[in-house]
Amino acid sequence: MVQKKKTAPALPEADATSAVKRRGRPRAYQPDVALGKALDLFRKDGFAGTSLDDLSAATGMNRPSLYGAFGDKRELYIKSYQRYRDDARAAMVDIFRDELPIRQRLERIYGLALGIYLSGEAGPRGCFTVMTAASEAVFDPEIRGLVLEGFSEFDKAFAGCFRRAMEKGELTTSVDATVLAHLASATIHTIAIRARAQVPRKELEAIVKGAIDVMVGARAK
Amino acid sequence: MVQKKKTAPALPEADATSAVKRRGRPRAYQPDVALGKALDLFRKDGFAGTSLDDLSAATGMNRPSLYGAFGDKRELYIKSYQRYRDDARAAMVDIFRDELPIRQRLERIYGLALGIYLSGEAGPRGCFTVMTAASEAVFDPEIRGLVLEGFSEFDKAFAGCFRRAMEKGELTTSVDATVLAHLASATIHTIAIRARAQVPRKELEAIVKGAIDVMVGARAK
DNA sequence: CTTTTTTTGTACCATTTCGCATTTAATTCC
């Protein structure tokens, strides 16, 4: 605690504010990093299962600092969730935009999703949106709004994929793109839940493969 | 508290044990009823969100009695979950056994599921299996086992339906029954989760309808 | 060097939590 980072005489943060020297005692933490740690904890144990002490230990910030930086526990949870969504979106956006054949697009999306859901040192962590939907979203309208936004974001992205595939003649137009999109989201949800219950990756991949086969209209194994 | 049920000189319980008079002070509660109340609470607030005081208030039993009857909180949760599964199974078993056309079977199954997931005075409660998978199943191997059992029970029941439909020539055999079953389960999961986030019934029914259309191979709206 | 500003670190508080020990009540058996 003696030769610390020496505050930040040009710290590599993309923090919009305060590119110049701040006035008082310098922060001993990096907000981004701390938020990432908080997210990890929340994903592992959920809102109720994560105490401020846990968060304090994981971030290295003591409780009053946590408070000052992120607000109370609920606010920290919300910020963590937004961070999660931002990360996921950043990872997905390229794939959703790339002009790959529909099957490959879906394969890449699910591959990425599995990576996210199965990660975690203390066992797979599933999808934070799904976990939040099952818990906090019930009583907290603001959180619920975010979750619904998350669902709809996926639904729309999938629908766009299918619509594009239909335009390109890859897919029959006899099934509505929205219907396929909901099936695609359902597949996301089922693997998220099953991952959380430690269903092995192989099985999840098999589920994904089968779902893709049906969605792209494959009629043979 | 004076003219109570007079213990049980032929109480209408299917309790295997003690059909005859018990020895000491009679119970002031009916285990079945109390367990139902506990289940309601757990479904609403989850394990961590439900305190023993809440359970005590809801069941009318004080904490020591709860303890004596069901064990500690975790055991009570497990018993509640088993009760949930038993109830759901009892409600579903007829439909899964009836020899209806596949589409009608699926419609009835999902209708029932929606009824379960959307019920609850304080908002829809979703599927307890899914909720448990997202929370307790992560760290508790015994609970996880039950949840996996729940998933597999649904998978198998659906697979049986599809297999039967194929035998009867209602469905093409070009898609594996297991694949369709996983899609059917995925649809269960997605409506469970979305219900919990208060997606309106209409939307859920639309998702179900679309999924059924695809699963039974309907190629037109 | 002093003041001002911002953050850290310690300690504390009120509340809630789970679990149990003990006493009191209601019933059957003798």
Next chain:
DNA sequence: GGAATTAAATGCGAAATGGTACAAAAAAAG
């Protein structure tokens, strides 16, 4: 009616929790 048995009711206690008050520390500004 008295002993035995079973359950209810009260209440305690130790631990954890979310949140905050307050003083010490580290920097910039004057």
